[in-house]
Amino acid sequence: MRSPVTDFIANPTSHDFNALALSVFAYQFEHNAPYQRFCLTRDKTPATVTDWHEIPAVPTVAFKELDLTCGPPEKIFLTSGTTRGQEKRGRHLVPDLTLYHASALAHFAACILPDQRHLRMLALIPSPDTRPQSSLTQMAAWVMAAWGAPGSAYFIDLTGVHIEAFAEAVARAQQEGTPVCILAITSALVAFFDWCEANGGQFALPGGSRIMDTGGNKGLGRPISRQGFLRSCWKYLKVAGYYCVNEYGMTEMASQFYDNVLYNRFRRSNEPRYKIAPPWVRTLVVDPETLEEVPAGQPGILRHFDLANCGSVMAIQTDDVGYLVGDGFEITGRVPGAEARGCALVLEEILGSKA
Template sequence: MKLNSSVKNITALNNLTAITKEDFTRVALNIFQFQHRHNPVYHQFCNALHINPASVTAINQIPFLPVAFFKTHTIATTTFEPAAVFESSGTTQTINSKHFVKDIALYEESFNTAFRLFYGDPKDWCIIALLPSYLERSNSSLIMMADKLIEQSAHAQSGFYLHDLEKLHYTITSLENQQQKTLLLGVTFALLDFAEQYPMHLQYTTIMETGGMKGRRREMTRQEVHDILCTSFKVNVVHSEYGMTELLSQAYSTGHGIFSCPPWMKVLVREEDDPLTVLSANKENIVSGAVNIIDLANIYSCSFIATDDAAKLYPDESFEILGRLDNSDIRGCSLLSL
């Protein structure tokens, strides 16, 4: 089966910021048909649900592959030699997910376009990544994203920090004195360590947490974490990034834990006790449930993923992550609990 023009445009990520709701639905349905035919695991999954692909004419009819399949199967659409294999952090008690990536350029175009959409040109920022747990292992999609954004920033003080919080404090103090717009991208436990040891008044620094306690601290809600960071750094809001190994796209929150997706990504919620039932938010209704994600950049893996997260979905399609579903594996990059 040849890719039709809509799918070809997605593989190149052309003009994604101009996609309308109608465009999204049409392209998502085209990708569903493509992945049903060319992804053996997804094909078998749909067959097990007795899904007739010809009868799928709306997004809420598309089957969503449980994210756990990335732990136990090779999720690949078409046959290819992967350019990279992203691996989840997990814990010593869990099996890590693996995402086989056909084309790194697709991932780079996705995170670059999304970052520019939410934050503008990386060159306008000094970008500092406080990601010690991710730096200590290989095959992290988050590290690759941070590394490329740091490279594009081209600021002399942009870079990664492992455990030297004293040096980080010196660097951020210097940047604040220069009134330099700075992004501090950090894993949750490291940001909390930094906040405890070096509280300061940040005026030109945006703090962005990526989630992740990794057993280093007691579990907290996102609101608890943000309250501590806001108090320690005297900022009004903390930003957040919502992504995972199994996705090539990210959603961002510019405050209060409310996330928005780039145009080629959509979050839906499903009934927790009926995984095939997708709930809809409307002008009068906010719905809560388990998170389904459509990521059109995932064309060569699976674009339709049922996650182990719970969320509240708002009428404008923004969403708030509430925590993990009961009995789901603890994911290293998402340990915020209810």
């Protein structure tokens, strides 16, 4: 089953999404026993499902209780611990990292590197040896290996977040006239902005520099609006908003979503900022009570269908609230009562381990 999905990622015109999604569903129904049981309770089988919209979506909480995989895992990714503790963490068992790797690199290139540049990458993200079971650190490691120029480095490890070393690296890039790509947990970059405010730090990164941030305001740092974050990127780094791209990803998914701003800039498009998916992913917004689709623009909870999840479960029901816009979607929050999660909580774990 992997080969046609790999082909689709490399060339999205090579297959029809609906036909391929139905094939992936049939494969997962046959090889993923817990998922098959889940589908049967809903009277959904490959014989009765005729459109990708009908494929049963597994709630993310199921990844805490079940091994949802079609084969022995090559790697297991764990969700970040929550503020309630780490006794229950979601597990994404990935039988083959090939699709994960292909998906992560292809959409990153489209949304962060549309100019196909190799850049020095400064990562306010934990190094892979610090968080070996984090999907974020795995994605960052692949990205840095593929496109990181000399001088690329991590600034979070088991000893903490190294803000001053990061500031020195930013200053060095400015002095050398070397554009950089900053990969950061949002709240870690906010901590850097706070350091700049306290220490009179203001930098002017060379043209072509860009920022990819991920996560939210939980964990280290202070709450900040998106517009406030973008203003700080300009104030302290001289990186314009259209070079600042927010990433949204989930441990349970092999693919990621990104703001469309840099992608649009290189296509000379003036569409408003929102999240866009790669061609091998579809997103629905559903009513939290009925789980039925809602019209574009109406808020609901996000449901993703990711063909790169071929080896586990393609259809994922999230607790994220958002709405469809253009050819993508925007996120507005979480379902009330849903536990905190995400990349920002990685920082809480690292800082907690020092206590």
